[in-house]
Amino acid sequence: MTLEKQIAKIFKLDGESWMKHTNPWSIWTRFATLPFIILAVWSRIWIGWYCLIPIAILIIWIIINPTLFKKPKSIENWGAKAVLGERYWAERKTVSVPKHHSTPILILTILQTVGGIILMIGLWKLEINLTIIGAIMAYMSKMWFLDRMVWIFREMKTNTQQHK
Structure with missing residues (x-):
């Protein structure tokens, strides 16, 4: 099982819930959460251990968000295609994704991780x-x-249509 598939399980992303997560409200409200997490962690200098309350609320929000919204009427938007591309990527062990995506995705995952580590160090040290x-x-x-x-979604959709 891929790491992405394991993460999808944590967020209860399976079958129909993937489609719920394609709702723009789900995508963008979840995406906009990082600044609030940063503020919640930073708030420890003002409210001490009470900062754990907004941090916990935000973590719960991130976990339940993908399943809160209704399935959208259309998936003809960038965010929905990104979510469905993530689904293809998470399930790449069962449905083959073109190999030319592997290296760029690995690099971008490393960059996200490095950015996250720098962010956590900044929050830990309170270095703005x-x-x-x-x-x-x-x-x-x-x-x-x-x-x-999105690129993966478009390629997979085209490949699926060509094989019909």
Whole structure:
């Protein structure tokens, strides 16, 4: 089982819930959560251990968000195609995804991870520069990653239609 498939299980992404997650409200409200997480962690200097309350709420939000919204009427938008591309990528052990995506996705995953680590160090040390650099790096590489998922979705959709 791929790491992405395991992560999908945590977020209860299977079958119909993938389609619910293609709802733009699901995609963009979840995507917009990072600044609130940063603020919640940073708030420890103002509210001490009470910062764990907004942090816990935000973690719960991230976990339940993909299943909260209704299946959209249309998937003809960038975000929905990115989610469906992620689904193909997560299930690549059972449905083959073109190999030319592997290296760019690995690089983007590494960049997201490095950005996340820099962000966490910045939050731990309360270093605003590291926090901002890490957040920007994580967000930019995530957007590029999602754009690659759109590419995968389009290729897989075309390949599926050609084999019918």
